[in-house]
Amino acid sequence: GNSVTQMEGPVTLSEEAFLTINCTYTATGYPSLFWYVQYPGEGLQLLLKATKADDKGSNKGFEATYRKETTSFHLEKGSVQVSDSAVYFCALSDRPRTGNQFYFGTGTSLTVIP
Amino acid sequence: GAGVSQSPSNKVTEKGKDVELRCDPISGHTALYWYRQSLGQGLEFLIYFQGNSAPDKSGLPSDRFSAERTGGSVSTLTIQRTQQEDSAVYLCASSRQSGPLSYEQYFGPGTRLTVT
Numbered sequence: 001g002n003s004v005t006q007m008e009g010p011v012t013l014s015e016e017a018f019l020t021i022n023c024t025y026t027a028t029g030y031p032s033l034f035w036y037v038q039y040p041g042e043g044l045q046l047l048l049k050a051t052k053a054d055d056k057g058s059n060k061g062f063e064a065t066y067r068k069e070t071t072s073f074h075l076e077k078g079s080v081q082v083s084d085s086a087v088y089f090c091a092l093s094d095r096p097r098t099g100n101q102f103y104f105g106t107g108t109s110l111t112v113i114p
Numbered sequence: 115g116a117g118v119s120q121s122p123s124n125k126v127t128e129k130g131k132d133v134e135l136r137c138d139p140i141s142g143h144t145a146l147y148w149y150r151q152s153l154g155q156g157l158e159f160l161i162y163f164q165g166n167s168a169p170d171k172s173g174l175p176s177d178r179f180s181a182e183r184t185g186g187s188v189s190t191l192t193i194q195r196t197q198q199e200d201s202a203v204y205l206c207a208s209s210r211q212s213g214p215l216s217y218e219q220y221f222g223p224g225t226r227l228t229v230t
Contacts, residue, residue, distance in 0.1 A: 004156075036221075042223065043118075043205070043221040043222055043223045043224060044157075044205070044207075044221040045220075045221065046218045046219070049218070089156065089157065091157075101159050101162060101170065101172075101173070102147070102157075102159065102219065103159070104149075104156045104157035104159075105156050106155060106156035107156055107157075
């Protein structure tokens with residue numbers, strides 16, 4: 001079946017530190033992969049996506065590369081800011097094999113301190 | 115509206131009561147999803163609507179949960195005889211369309227349900 005596993009949190013970093021949040025997936029087909037972010041008090045919003053192997057999604061200084069060989073989609077940022085404090089969710093969609101269901105990880109809470 | 119809206123934003127109910135949660139998707143979005151986010155848990159898929167097709171109800175946890183979507187737009191999630199374990203944030207999302215490519219989901223702010 002399809003599933004997403006992401007690293008346990010919470011993660012606390014100092015401003016300007018390097019961030020990695022690990023995400024691995026299991027899928028029966030050729031999924032699209034996503035990172036969503038949930039800022040405090042707000043709804044989830046798409047951060048970046050990649051629809052095929054070796055694609056790199058990027059946005060707001062965050063990057064993630066779709067690695068089919070390691071079934072991974074790790075989120076990275078070279079220098080985090082306090083404003084990056086949020087919960088990050090890795091997700092996959094294996095359309096059309098499973099219809100339109102999205103599979104989300106449990107979320108990783110990031111706190112960036114000045 | 116500009117985004118997905120949900121109402122109420124917060125709902126406190128007594129165990130055994132029925133509740134209705136509402137979702138207004140983005141205009142023109144044909145796909146609508148309901149998820150549940152429990153404390154410390156990820157997003158749990160509940161149900162999916164696409165146009166006039168039969169909904170995918172595979173994620174509904176019990177027959178106390180049901181949902182409908184009227185006129186291909188507004189959706190209502192109903193929980194009957196609420197239990198304390200139903201306490202969670204219920205999220206609605208919509209997307210433009212389905213098909214061979216994955217399309218971005220736009221999430222509402224959620225309804226926080228507390229069953230006492």
